[in-house]
Amino acid sequence: xxxxxxxxxxxxxxxxxxxxxxxxxxxxxxxxxxxxxxxxxxxxxxxxxxxxxxxxxxxxxxxxxxxxxxxxxxxx
Numbered sequence: 856x857x858x859x860x861x862x863x864x865x866x867x868x869x870x871x872x873x874x875x876x877x878x879x880x881x882x883x884x885x886x887x888x889x890x891x892x893x894x895x896x897x898x899x900x901x902x903x904x905x906x907x908x909x910x911x912x913x914x915x916x917x918x919x920x921x922x923x924x925x926x927x928x929x930x931x
Contacts, residue, residue, distance in 0.1 A: 878912035
């Protein structure tokens, strides 16, 4: 069984992969003050998500994030 943190991280990766998201959209949907569920911050720290300032702050999945999402899809 997957932890709630891992499950939320996968939800974030799927959400970002679905369509281009701005940094503002990400902060609105995923920011938290709960240190136990710092999904956005942890995904950035784990290099799963990146943000390109030159592209209006559009977020994207890194190669590592894409591999993580693909690995999860293959295990379902």
